Amino acid sequence: MQIKKSIALKFSLWICVPLVVILLAISALMLYVINNQLGRYLDKSALGVAMETADHLDKVFLQTQGLGHLIADGLETTPRRIDEMQTYTKNRLTSVHQYCKEIMGVAVAYMPGMQSGDPNYNMYVHLLEGENFFFTEWHNETIDYQRYQNWFLLPTIKNTNCWIDPFAAFDGKLLCSYSVPFYQIIDGKRDLGGVLVLDYEVSSFVNYLKELKLPIGNQKCTTCLMNPFGLIIASTEPEHIMNETFFSLCETENGIDPEDFEAARTIFGRNNETDMPSGNGKQVFKHTRILNGKPCDVFYQTCMNNWVVAVAVPTDWRKTTLFPFFIKATLLLLGIIALLACIIFIICHRINQPLVKLAKAAESVGEGNFDVALPEYDSEDEISQVTASFGKMQTALKDYINKLEKSITMRERTEGELNTAKSIQKDLLPHILPPFDHYDNIIGAADLIPAHGVGGDLYDAFPVDKDHLAIIIGDVSGKGVPAALFMAVTQTLQRNIGMGQTSPSVMVTQLNQILASNHETNLFVTYWAGILNVQTGELHYTCAGHNPPLIRHADGTVTALRERHGPPIGILPNKKYIEETTQLQPGDMVICYTDGVTEATNADMKMLGEEKLIQTISDPKIDNPQLMLITVRDAVFEFTGDAEQFDDVTIMITQFVKNSGQK
Amino acid sequence: MKLKSFLILSLALSLCWVCAAQQGIYKLRVCWVPSAQFAGFFMAEEEGFYAQEGLALEISYPPRNEEMFDTLMAEDVDFVMEWFLYALEFKAKGNDIVNVAQFQRHTEELLVAKKSSGIQTVKDIKGRNVGLWFAPQLQYSFKEFLKRNEVDDYHIYPILDNITLFLNGGVDVVSVMSFSEYHQILFCGYKPEELTVFPMKEAFPNLVMEGIYCRRETWENNKKDVIALRRATLKGWDAAFKNPEKALQVIKRKCDEITSLHNSSNNRQIYRECSFGYALQKEMLENFRRMTPIEGNDALLKKETFQEGMNIMGLNENDVLFEDFAPQDK
Numbered sequence: 001m002q003i004k005k006s007i008a009l010k011f012s013l014w015i016c017v018p019l020v021v022i023l024l025a026i027s028a029l030m031l032y033v034i035n036n037q038l039g040r041y042l043d044k045s046a047l048g049v050a051m052e053t054a055d056h057l058d059k060v061f062l063q064t065q066g067l068g069h070l071i072a073d074g075l076e077t078t079p080r081r082i083d084e085m086q087t088y089t090k091n092r093l094t095s096v097h098q099y100c101k102e103i104m105g106v107a108v109a110y111m112p113g114m115q116s117g118d119p120n121y122n123m124y125v126h127l128l129e130g131e132n133f134f135f136t137e138w139h140n141e142t143i144d145y146q147r148y149q150n151w152f153l154l155p156t157i158k159n160t161n162c163w164i165d166p167f168a169a170f171d172g173k174l175l176c177s178y179s180v181p182f183y184q185i186i187d188g189k190r191d192l193g194g195v196l197v198l199d200y201e202v203s204s205f206v207n208y209l210k211e212l213k214l215p216i217g218n219q220k221c222t223t224c225l226m227n228p229f230g231l232i233i234a235s236t237e238p239e240h241i242m243n244e245t246f247f248s249l250c251e252t253e254n255g256i257d258p259e260d261f262e263a264a265r266t267i268f269g270r271n272n273e274t275d276m277p278s279g280n281g282k283q284v285f286k287h288t289r290i291l292n293g294k295p296c297d298v299f300y301q302t303c304m305n306n307w308v309v310a311v312a313v314p315t316d317w318r319k320t321t322l323f324p325f326f327i328k329a330t331l332l333l334l335g336i337i338a339l340l341a342c343i344i345f346i347i348c349h350r351i352n353q354p355l356v357k358l359a360k361a362a363e364s365v366g367e368g369n370f371d372v373a374l375p376e377y378d379s380e381d382e383i384s385q386v387t388a389s390f391g392k393m394q395t396a397l398k399d400y401i402n403k404l405e406k407s408i409t410m411r412e413r414t415e416g417e418l419n420t421a422k423s424i425q426k427d428l429l430p431h432i433l434p435p436f437d438h439y440d441n442i443i444g445a446a447d448l449i450p451a452h453g454v455g456g457d458l459y460d461a462f463p464v465d466k467d468h469l470a471i472i473i474g475d476v477s478g479k480g481v482p483a484a485l486f487m488a489v490t491q492t493l494q495r496n497i498g499m500g501q502t503s504p505s506v507m508v509t510q511l512n513q514i515l516a517s518n519h520e521t522n523l524f525v526t527y528w529a530g531i532l533n534v535q536t537g538e539l540h541y542t543c544a545g546h547n548p549p550l551i552r553h554a555d556g557t558v559t560a561l562r563e564r565h566g567p568p569i570g571i572l573p574n575k576k577y578i579e580e581t582t583q584l585q586p587g588d589m590v591i592c593y594t595d596g597v598t599e600a601t602n603a604d605m606k607m608l609g610e611e612k613l614i615q616t617i618s619d620p621k622i623d624n625p626q627l628m629l630i631t632v633r634d635a636v637f638e639f640t641g642d643a644e645q646f647d648d649v650t651i652m653i654t655q656f657v658k659n660s661g662q663k
Numbered sequence: 664m665k666l667k668s669f670l671i672l673s674l675a676l677s678l679c680w681v682c683a684a685q686q687g688i689y690k691l692r693v694c695w696v697p698s699a700q701f702a703g704f705f706m707a708e709e710e711g712f713y714a715q716e717g718l719a720l721e722i723s724y725p726p727r728n729e730e731m732f733d734t735l736m737a738e739d740v741d742f743v744m745e746w747f748l749y750a751l752e753f754k755a756k757g758n759d760i761v762n763v764a765q766f767q768r769h770t771e772e773l774l775v776a777k778k779s780s781g782i783q784t785v786k787d788i789k790g791r792n793v794g795l796w797f798a799p800q801l802q803y804s805f806k807e808f809l810k811r812n813e814v815d816d817y818h819i820y821p822i823l824d825n826i827t828l829f830l831n832g833g834v835d836v837v838s839v840m841s842f843s844e845y846h847q848i849l850f851c852g853y854k855p856e857e858l859t860v861f862p863m864k865e866a867f868p869n870l871v872m873e874g875i876y877c878r879r880e881t882w883e884n885n886k887k888d889v890i891a892l893r894r895a896t897l898k899g900w901d902a903a904f905k906n907p908e909k910a911l912q913v914i915k916r917k918c919d920e921i922t923s924l925h926n927s928s929n930n931r932q933i934y935r936e937c938s939f940g941y942a943l944q945k946e947m948l949e950n951f952r953r954m955t956p957i958e959g960n961d962a963l964l965k966k967e968t969f970q971e972g973m974n975i976m977g978l979n980e981n982d983v984l985f986e987d988f989a990p991q992d993k
Contacts, residue, residue: 148797150827153820157792157833165827229830229851244942248850251942261852270852275779 007355008348016341020334027330035318038215042318046221046299046311047280049212053223054301054309056208060102061163061305064178064198067096067103068161072182072196075108082117082124089126090133096198097128104128105175105199109152114184114193122146127199152195155179159192163305165227166202166242174202174242176233202242205234212311217321221313222291228276228306230268246310249289257287264288267300267308277302284315354383358390370398418453418481425454425484428491430461441586442469442534445625446652447633449596455648456483457594458491458525462498467535470498470507471654473592474527474546477568479647486523490515490569494529504529504542505565505579512544512569512577524570528592537584537656542577544569547595550613552628554587556620560610584656589628591617592654596647600636603643608636625653687718687888690740692731694873696724697917699903699947700842701744703766703955705913706906707899716891724921732758735878742877742892747964749800750876751972755982761882762989764875764893765964766900767954771841771872772804774861775848780835782859785812794834797821805838807975808866826851842950846943869971874964886992893962901957907948914944964989 071092075085085108093106105127115121122138123146138146146152151164164177177197184193205225212221224235230246240249246268250260263283269276280301290296295315302308314320357375364372374391377384429448448457456476464470472494476483494511501507508529515525528549530541541549541561545568551559566577584590593613600608616635622628632651693701704722707713713720723740725731731743732753742763745753754760774793776782782791788809795802802819809817820834826844829837830851839845841862848858863870875893882889903910969985 148821148823150823150825150831150833153822153828154831154833157820157828158831162831165825167825167827231851245847245850245852247852248942251850265852268852270857275777 006349007352008345011348012341012345015344016337019337019340023330023333023337027326027333031323031326035322038318038322042214042313043282043297043299046212046297046313047282047301049210049223050299050301050309050311051280053208053210053225053311054303056210057205057225057307057309058304060100060208061178061303063100064103064200065161067099068178068180068196068198071096071106071198072180075182075196076184076193082115082121085115086124086126086135086137089124090135093126093128093133102200102204103198104201104204105197107177107197107199108194109146109197110194111156111192112147114186114191116184116186151177151179151197155181155195156192163227163307164197165229165231166233175199176202176205202233206236206241209234209236209309211236212313214313214317214321216325217317219314219317219321220291221311223309223311226268226308226310228268228308230264230308233307244289246290246308250285250287252287252289252293254287257285260285260288263298267298267310276306277308278306285312286315351383354387358383358387362390365394365397370394370401415453421454421481421484422450425450425488428488429459439463439469439534441656441658442532442654443625443657444652444654445629447629447650449633449645449649451596451645451648452480454481454484455479455650456487457596457648457650458487459592459650459652460491460494461652461654462495464498464500464502464531467533468502469532469534469654470494470501470504471530471532471590471592471652472498472528473549473594473650473652474525474569475594475596475648475650476525477523482521482523486521486525486570490525490527498529502531502540503579504531504540505577507531508542508544508565508569508577509575512566512571512575513573515570516573516575524568526568526595530590530592532584532590532654532656534656537586537588538581539584539590540579540581542566542579544577547593547598547610549590549592550617551582551584552589552591552617552622553585554620554623556618558614558618560614586656586658587623589617589625589653589655591628591632592652593632594648594650596645596649597632597636597651599647600640600649601643601646602640608639612639625655628653687716687885687891688721689718689742689885689888689892690721690723691742691744691875692723692725692734692740693744694725694731694746697914697921698843699910699914699944699951702903702910702914702948702951703896703900705899705917706903706910707895709909709913710899710902712895712898712902713892716888716895718888718892718895720892732760732876735760735876738878741881742875744873745876746800747871747874747968748803748972748976749798750874751969751976751978751983751988752800752803754988755976755978759879760876761879761987762874762964763877763882763889764896764962765871765968765989766897766960766962767871767873767951768956768960769954770804770863770867770870771950771954772863773839773841773845774805774808774836774863775829775839775845776836776859777853778857778859782835784859785809785814785861787859788814788817788836791817791835792820792833793817794820794822794828794837796838797823801838803975804863804867804870808861808863811866842947842954843943846946850943867971867975869965869967870975871964871968871972882990890992897957897960897962900951900955903948904952904955904957907945910948911941911944915941963991 074088074092089106089108096103105125107123107125109123110121113119118139120139124135124137126133126135150167154162154164159181161178161180164179166174166176177199180196182193182196183190209223209225211223214221222235222237224237224240225233226246227233232240232242232244232246235241246264247261250256250264263285265271267277267283269278272278283298285298286295287293288296290298290312291314296312297315298310298312300308300310354375354377361372361374374387377387444461446459448455448459456478458474460470460472462470474490476486476490493514494507497510498507508527526546527544528541528546530539532539543564544566545564548560548562551561553559561582563580565579566575598608598610598613616632617628622631629651636649691704693704704720708720731745734740735743736758750760750762782788795805820828822828822837826837826839826847828834839848849855966985969989973980973983
């Protein structure tokens with residue numbers, strides 16, 4: 001057995017190839033759908049993280065602003081003396097810290113000369129470290145260092161509250177402040193008294209940063225908080241905090257990518273009239289160091305104080321993570337399908353083994369070995385049924401072959417007998433026409449082509465006396481051996497009756513009487529008998545239901561002897577037949593034929609017909625019976641072509657050459 | 664006995680060699696936290712150029728509010744890196760200091776404004792808020808520049824070491840260094856074409872910024888070492904320019920050391936520039952490459968520079984003598 005043609009392999013392939021195609025199609029479809037959906041989901045998630053982080057921060061900022069204004073208002077109205085101010089701030093810090101844990105310090109910085117208790121009083125700072133307070137105060141600073149700080153200068157210059165970029169506090173901590181200018185009424189005049197500052201430790205902002213976790217793979221996203229100028233205040237990437245701005249991250253070893261720089265400018269509103277960031281959105285960066293040089297999509301949300309929360313997601317995350325994941329998953333499934341194919345192959349191969357053995361047994365049977373043993377198979381499945389059926393078929397085939405051998409032997413014997421019968425029947429027909437050499441003015445030709453081994457047609461020509469020739473043609477009804485035997489009987493009887501009888505009607509009547517009276521086979525014979533005076537050409541004839549013979553004259557014209565003088569012989573015992581007479585002219589040919597000629601049928605089931613026959617024999621160039629016989633026979637078989645011959649074809653032609661009476 | 668004498672002699676010679684090798688141990692106070700501004704010193708130390716000259720240089724950084732010349736005169740350090748104009752003023756007040764090394768050849772001070780604020784020319788500064796570094800000596804050149812351009816009615820706000828006030832609109836114009844704060848502004852998303860820049864280099868072509876100063880006796884007593892120190896530092900600058908990556912690594916290491924010191928010390932400082940990132944330090948080093956020629960640079964203060972400073976400071980020629988201020992021994 002060749003593996004490549006085995007059912008096991010075909011079965012494996014039929015199952016697994018569609019599975020692979022379906023799997024690949026599903027994988028491609030899923031990849032397409034998931035890629036799109038995940039892209040949208042990720043965009044939403046990343047922006048959501050930025051917005052959520054900004055929202056949390058905004059709450060802190062809003063709380064801080066409210067508390068800042070509250071305390072500043074208190075400074076404006078309540079504390080006048082230094083000790084009052086210090087108690088007030090300490091108390092406020094305690095209560096503020098309860099509301100907002102991130103606020104870890106309160107500072108009050110006076111404008112020069114604005115502390116009523118001490119005109120040289122500069123600044124008071126109250127800080128919390130854990131549960132402990134500690135404070136610092138400045139008087140009479142030669143270098144008014146604290147008043148150069150941004151948290152002091154910016155609100156006093158702009159005369160408004162401000163969020164201040166991170167700066168180093170005197171103790172080295174990185175602080176970020178909210179500064180609120182406060183006013184004091186001195187001598188009825190409201191002047192800027194100083195600045196109240198609420199301090200955060202920058203590190204506390206990291207706690208607010210929400211991280212975006214990618215669903216697959218270990219690639220990281222970065223969330224960071226930046227001031228309006230891109231300085232990274234807090235980040236999930238600690239290296240960036242206070243070390244980089246969003247714009248400096250755009251600088252790589254190859255310089256700054258202009259597109260990245262423009263994208264960053266868009267985030268931070270550099271092209272806006274306000275020169276400040278606003279709103280939210282997404283920007284794509286190709287060469288920035290935000291994610292260690294990987295291209296990234298940055299989703300951003302601006303906080304209420306113009307700080308910006310940004311979430312950087314690797315742009316090629318789906319390509320580098322999702323695609324390999326899908327490829328791995330698909331390969332795994334393909335591997336499983338390959339394993340499945342192997343298992344199916346092995347199972348089918350095992351199932352097929354009895355069939356293979358059965359096939360070998362069948363081959364042996366085919367080679368004639370009907371006694372070969374069939375494979376044993378214990379199961380009761382279809383293969384068992386096939387084996388059992390094959391066993392029955394083997395037995396039946398064996399019986400059939402035995403019967404066939406007997407039948408062939410019998411048929412061969414029958415065929416031999418039929419051939420013998422055929423020879424005998426042929427011997428009954430005249431071999432030479434005309435039968436006697438002394439009829440030098442009569443020539444003839446005849447042929448009988450049986451449809452089967454033996455036929456029921458007959459013809460004869462024998463001398464009645466020295467001047468008269470009997471011309472007979474007939475067709476026994478039915479086919480085969482009965483018809484042939486009836487023909488032989490008729491052929492034998494007509495010679496006996498016809499000898500010396502110059503009247504065809506008498507001969508036919510007598511022949512009819514014998515045949516109709518002495519047989520019970522219901523066979524009959526269409527019969528035409530003519531007695532030709534070979535000297536004068538006078539022809540007496542009687543027709544018993546036979547096809548009308550045709551007289552083809554020398555000039556090509558044809559005359560049909562259509563008269564019928566009774567039914568076929570062998571039917572009515574006491575029937576008296578009459579006869580007609582016609583005069584043949586020299587050259588006339590009497591063409592007798594059976595219905596096998598005119599009813600010869602071609603493949604289209606059309607019959608030759610009398611008209612076609614007449615047309616065939618009308619050619620004056622056909623001037624002798626032999627040529628006429630060949631012409632008619634050829635016309636018949638040319639017409640029938642490959643169609644089966646149903647009936648015997650018999651043609652007999654007698655030509656009256658000259659009139660001896662005219663000599 | 665011979666062996667004992669040989670060992671004693673060998674020990675004595677070794678000690679002499681060690682003493683000779685370590686004869687020049689000097690302290691230098693640079694003017695700021697570790698940055699590319701001091702790459703020449705760092706690289707000379709890193710590459711062993713000081714050691715090759717038989718010197719050891721201890722580099723230290725100023726605490727906040729320190730008057731470095733006071734530290735110098737108090738003999739706490741041997742050398743300070745200070746502002747040229749301030750040194751002239753200090754000298755004119757009778758303090759006997761000398762300039763012993765001037766590696767950079769021009770000033771990188773700039774005044775910067777946003778074009779969007781409407782400042783296109785120096786005249787537009789009239790009536791505006793101008794942020795100048797709070798130390799008076801750092802304001803001299805800018806004030807002189809504005810005065811020469813007949814801009815007198817403006818409000819000065821003293822600023823510390825950052826550009827926050829400028830970015831937030833507290834001041835319209837701000838003093839910056841081209842190699843430092845100017846890049847910080849650019850790293851906040853501004854394009855050069857969006858800024859109006861007034862370079863002091865154009866107004867004062869011969870003006871320089873920091874130089875290395877010491878007390879006169881330090882110079883007089885250690886001329887050979889001082890000259891060697893100048894030579895070794897110049898080689899350090901050359902090495903930094905030839906191998907900027909290594910120089911940046913050394914600067915980073917110095918920053919980390921200082922940050923570590925800061926975190927574990929009560930006398931804390933924050934070194935923001937020190938930690939402002941690779942990109943800025945790289946830019947700064949490139950700026951110093953332009954400011955610090957190697958070929959033909961004898962690192963001596965030029966007469967024309969001295970004269971430019973005297974003019975800016977409005978000093979008479981007898982207030983400070985060039986040879987006295989900047990000895991030209993090579």
